[in-house]
Amino acid sequence: MSRRTLIRLFLAACLAVLSFNLTSPALALGGTLPTLNQPAPEFTLPTNTGDGEISLSDYQGQWVVVYFYPQDFTSGCTLEARRFQQDLPKYLDRNVQILGISADDVDSHAEFCDSEGLKFPLLADTDGTVSKTYGSWLNFYSTRHSFIIDPEGQLRETFVNVRPAIHSQEVLARLDELQADS
Known part of the structure; x- marks a missing residue:
């Protein structure tokens, strides 16, 4: 087993232990979560797509799911990404853009997208600046938090204690509720 694989397995195990003890948004690892029903923190990050950078404001007028992962x-992380990809047509039908963010670099994201057939952008937050702004940073990687942002740029939902196998379905269910109310 390669050193890189061992490090990834170790980090995944550490995250699993830390996430298991997370019981509420008030205990969110990595800082303070942004406030619901307020403007979502703006960001601009490089993307795996080769298109340079993506900003949250690029999606004004559209719902956005921003998910942070280690x-x-x-x-x-692979399971979570696969589930979002599997459900991508449902998101597109709801006018929703998915953006994944981690501390991995653009090259790693490009390789990951190619390997898993991901058709949504992954953004490189290599220094953790955006992850910290969203209360989703722990030492040197992003923690597993997700956020729903409405077409006006307002933060409408926060998810902590994310379970990768079912998270996409949870997000879709909450989107249905939020979109029905708007």
Whole structure:
């Protein structure tokens, strides 16, 4: 087993232990979560797509799901990404853009997208600046948090204690509720 694989497995195990003890948004690892029903923190990050950078404001007028995850190619992160990809047509039908963010670099994201057939952008937050702004940073990687942002740029939902196998379905269910109310 390569050193990189061992490090990824170790990080995934550490995250699993830390996430298991997370019981509420008030205990969110990595800082303070942004406030619901307020403008979502703006960001601009490089993307795997080769299009340079993506900003949250690029999606004004559209719903956005921003999900933070620890690392490309780890088991939980791969499962979560696969579920978002599997449900991508449902998101597109709801006028929703998915953006994944981790501390991995653009090259790692490109390799991950190619390997898993991901058709949504992954953004490289290599220094954790955006992850910190969203209360989703722990030492040197992003923690598994997700956010729903409405077409006006307002933060409408926060998810902590994310379970990769079912998270996409949870997000879709909440989107249905939020979109029905708007």
